[in-house]
Amino acid sequence: MSLWVIQRDLLLAMRRRSDVLTTLFFFIIVVSLFPLGVGPEINILRTMAPGVVWVAALLASMLSLGRMFSSDYLDGTLEQMLLSPQSLSMLVLGKALAHWLVTGVPLVLMSPVLGIQYDLSADALLVLTASLLLGTPVLSLIGAIGAALTLGLRGGGVLVSLLVLPLYIPILIFGAGAVEASAAGLGAGAHLSLLGAFLLASLVLAPWATAVSLRISME
Amino acid sequence: MAINWFKYSSPASFYFLAGKMIPLFTIAAIILFAVGLYIGFFVAPTDFQQGEAYRIIFIHVPAAWMSMFLYVIMAIWAGIGLAFNTRLSSMMATAIAPTGAMFTFLALWTGALWGKPMWGTWWVWDARLTSELILLFLYIGFMSLQAAIDDPRRADKAGAVIALVGVVNIPIIYFSVKWWNTLHQGATVSVTQSPKMAATMLTGMLIMSIACWMYAIAVILIRTRTIILERERHTAWVGELRGMAQ
Amino acid sequence: MSILQGSDLECVRGDRRLFRDINFSLNAGELLQVHGPNGSGKTSLLRMLCGLATPAHGKICWHGTDIRSLKGDYYGAITYLGHLSGVKDDLTAIENLRISSALAGVEIEAKKAHEALQHMGLGGRELLPAKVLSQGQRRRVALARLLVCGTVLWILDEPLAALDSAAVKLMQTLLEQHLGKGGMVVMTTHQEIDITTGATQRLQLT
Incomplete structure (x- = not known):
């Protein structure tokens, strides 16, 4: 299984904790900037909160995509992964999950605190956290495709955002929509189930597409 | 890959075939545009609700159709190129992208022009306009990825992956x-509830669509020829062409 | 039939054709040394042999089957060491060795990893992070993989680069032992290396 890949990437992340913290602080700062931009009117902030938190999560997850493969690419480990008798898709799945554990989970854990800044109700906070919990792994999985395609390219960091952000749109819509739906009393069940469906679909398809992309980029 | 017809789709033979086809499509496009625009501006009746402003649909609707068709066709060619390693199909995909992006931009632009008299604002976050905008982003992503990769074979294959991922995502x-x-603004003016369309309007729009197809095919063939020349510049047959030109 | 066979191989990089009509066949206990000036396509050839790159023309067969259709089965039989050693700065020597072996499908005990590193002359440095090791020592960490993986075919790109004379000697015995056991090696090197066991073939790229 790809468990030891996850273990290895977590170990590497532990040895370079600053990288993990940078992503988290980026997320916190972006979310905290919005009230300064639009003013402290609490009713406006409350309606904006889900969208702001979700867009910030999108950006934070995207900014850290570069790290998913680039260090392995630069020191030759990626070549060894491609030559592994184990399935490359499974290795990629392991790396994407490790990426999520390192960048996505901290965002999920931090989001209720940021939601309080925007005066969200307890229910809304719960839905926001649940939507991020289901949605952020999809960001890592889809992002892996973009990271693999832009491997070793000049200006790969900006390019990956062009490729990946449009694909993130459904996640953004249903993630932020879940919170708004629950606030409007419609219940967030439908939105959350759709996010779950996206998660399952991307668990199956994205590692495979990423493996194909890695072979293309390494040739 | 023992299928014979791949040989007939070799870049060299395609280059000459395309050279013969381009004038035909160009002429067809010019004639059809002239007829379509004439119907659109002079024959089609003035709309009793929207006045003269509606006439922009003769460009807007075909452009929007083309933008979506071309993305799918581009993805199909790119996918064929990836699966069977046929260079010509990948070149076609690369050649389609700018035309597709142009039509997407045109659809957005004319949509904004139409929106001003209709809704009193240049831009509405209407579902169709928003999807069209995202489609433009997808085209731009495809083109920038291919432009950033120096090795043409890698560019072809990487572009194919992103085009296919995009095509899976478009419906979603x-x-x-x-x-x-619908969740956010249930009751805004919707483009779907178009008034009953007069037969001449429909004819005009269809002719304009076919004209757009002819134009797109002509331009794509020209661009494919250029790409073939660029990629094959070291081969014997391009050398001969150059010899003839001098 | 030979075990590893390359026929009519051609390599094109961008606009340039690096080589064409390369043929070779390799049997148990044989060493293939690839020679050629810089930029003649030595690394490209080795990457083709691993299946990382596809030849513009020709094919490579392992026991008579095209390696592109073998995939995982073939990867399990080879060890490739490229220019980049695949050694992570933030991991210790022993972690590096254990992880790279796990990647190659062989999970090894800490004890075995210790022994291999000791054999490569890294005794006492197993627990240092790779970033404090010298270039030659990092190379040794990478080469230690050859001791534990037990693969048949080694594909080595400049394995002697950055190694001191003691390590070169060590490498030489390692190669001889491998060939003596019926293993196969394809390697590029600028340094001359004396291998007495097994048949040595030379492949000259221009």
């Missing part, structure tokens, strides 16, 4: 945007 994006739109 479209329906999510549509749902988002």
Whole structure:
């Protein structure tokens, strides 16, 4: 299984904790900037909160995509992964999950605190956290495709955002929509189930597409 | 890969075939545009609700159709190129992208021009306009990825992956945007409830669509020829061409 | 039939054709040394042999089957060491060795990893992070993989680069032992290396 890949990437992340913290602080700062931009009117902030938190999560997850493969690419480990008798898709799945554990989970854990800044109700906070919990792994999985395609390219960091952000749109819509739906009393069940469906679909398809992309980029 | 017809789709033979076809499509496009625009501006009746402003649909609607068709066709060619390693199909995909992006931009632009008299604002976050905008982003992503890669073979294959991922996502994006739109602004003016269309309007629009197809095919063939020349510049047959030109 | 066979191989990089009509066949206990000036396509050839790159023309067969259709089965039989050693700065020597072996499908005990590193002359440095090791020592960490993986075919790109004379000697015995056991090696090197066991073939790229 790809468990030891996850273990290895977590170990590497532990040895370079600053990288993990940078992503988290980026997320916190972006979310905290919005009230300064639009003013402290609490009713406006409350309606904006889900969208702001979700867009910030999108950006934070995207900014850290570069790290998913680039260090392995630069020191030759990626070549060894491609030559592994184990399935490359499974290795990629392991790396994407490790990426999520390192960048996505901290965002999920931090989001209720940021939601309080925007005066969200307890229910809304719960839905926001649940939507991020289901949605952020999809960001890592889809992002892996973009990271693999832009491997070793000049200006790969900006390019990956062009490729990946449009694909993130459904996640953004249903993630932020879940919170708004629950606030409007419609219940967030439908939105959350759709996010779950996206998660399952991307668990199956994205590692495979990423493996194909890695072979293309390494040739 | 022992299928014979791949040989007939070799870049060299395609280059000459395309050279013969381009004038035909160009002439067809010019004639059809002239006829279509004439119907659109002079024959089609003035709309009793929207006045003369509606006439922009003769460009807007075909452009929007083309933008979506071309993305799918581009993805199909790119996918064939990836699966069977046929260089010509990948070149076609690369050649389609700018035309597709142009039509997408045109659809957005004319949509904004139409929106001003209709809704009193240049831009509405209407589901169709938003999807069209995202489609433009997808085209731009495809083109920038290919432009950033120096090795043409890698560019072809990487472009194919992103085009295919995009084509899988387009329906998902479209329906999510549509749902988002109904959730947020249920009662805005919708393009769907178009008034009953006069037969001449429909004819005009169809002719304009065919004209757009002819134009797109002509331009794509020209661009494919250029790409073939660039990629094959070291081969014997391009050398001969150059010899003839001097 | 030979075990590893390359026929009519051609390599094109961008606009340039690096080589064409390369043929070779390799049997148990044989060493293939690839020679050629810089930029003649030595690394490209080795990457083709691993299946990382596809030849513009020709094919490579392992026991008579095209390696592109073998995939995982073939990867399990080879060890490739490229220019980049695949050694992570933030991991210790022993972690590096254990992880790279796990990647190659062989999970090894800490004890075995210790022994291999000791054999490569890294005794006492197993627990240092790779970033404090010298270039030659990092190379040794990478080469230690050859001791534990037990693969048949070694594909080595400049394995002697950055190694001191003691390590070169060590490498030489390692190669001889491998060939003596019926293993196969394809390697590029600028340094001359004396291998007495097994048949040595030379492949000259221009």
